Amino acid sequence: MSEIFDFFKEYYFLFLFAIISFIAILLVSKFYRIKFFYLFFGYLGLIFLSTMIIFLVNFFFKYEKLMEIGSAPSFSLTNQDGKTISNEDLKGKVHVVEFFFSTCPTICPIMNQNMLKIEKEFLNHDDFGIVSITINPDYDTSEVLKKHAEHLGVQHKNWHFLTGEQSYIYEIANKGFNLYAAENNKAKGGFEHSGFFALIDKNGNIRCRKDDFGNPILYYDGLEEPGVNAIKEDIKLLLEE
Known part of the structure; x- marks a missing residue:
């Protein structure tokens, strides 16, 4: 359970970004009459790309050879x-x-x-x-x-x-x-x-x-x-x- 808590604590900004982005596409879809379907898949792609970049950077620094x-x-x-x-x-x-x-x-x-x-x-x-x-x-x-x-x-x-x-x-x-x-x-x-x-x-x-x-x-x-x-x-x- 503590590992899950540590994960959320370390990557809280990613979850915050995901929530804010989702709210943003709802507003854009409503006010600009763009189909929610297209925006949602674009949103998923953005989240996936951001997540991969963060995890790769974290992996590199975490497993960098010790001095x-x-x-x-x-x-x-x-x-x-x-x-x-x-x-x-x-x-x-x-x-x-x-x-x-x-x-x-x-x-x-x-x-x-x-x-x-x-x-x-x-x-x-x-x-x-x-x-x-x-x-x-x-x-x-x-x-x-x-x-x-x-x-x-x-x-x-x-x-x-x-x-x-x-x-x-x-x-x-x-x-x-x-x-x-x-x-x-x-x-x-x-x-x-x-x-x-x-x-x-x-x-x-x-x-x-x-x-x-x-x-x-x-x-x-x-x-x-x-x-x-x-x-x-x-x-x-x-x-x-």
Whole structure:
């Protein structure tokens, strides 16, 4: 039902144009004594042509190849099962990267729920994965992350919750991905971090959309529905590459 609503919301102008045009041909037919039959078929042709142009333009821009920013940073960390996971283990898999911590009281619960939506969408894809890196590794040990994953109800075998040395993780976040992460005693939970998701293709490259001026929109908003829907669409594109 939401898909139908989104369709009408996106193309409301087309429906408005159709209604106004129909009213116009009724008036023209009445006042200029032109047969309604001829006007109606001309009207249908105009609507068909307009619809085709709009859909073709939309198709071209929607499925335009995503920008390739460069290689994602290398890393080697420990997952919730105590196994060492590196970026090399994710080669051949489209994957999403986020930074979080298990005791986060602010944005993490929202990010968790949105990431679960992404997981559900691609649950049966072995060539897809998720990487959730804690920014509080002193507390978030493998055992803690294991319980956290179970609490969330994680099902995908390629969803890795990673921990390691804190300074190393912060370097990956702040310098590697340019996604903010820091310890802050004044922040709720004692830490603060970005709410964005990074999208990585099968070759280990960061991929993203671009704005109307051709500039890269580096990451996807993990807190809002439009960002989550966008990354799901783009994951599908990358899985087909």
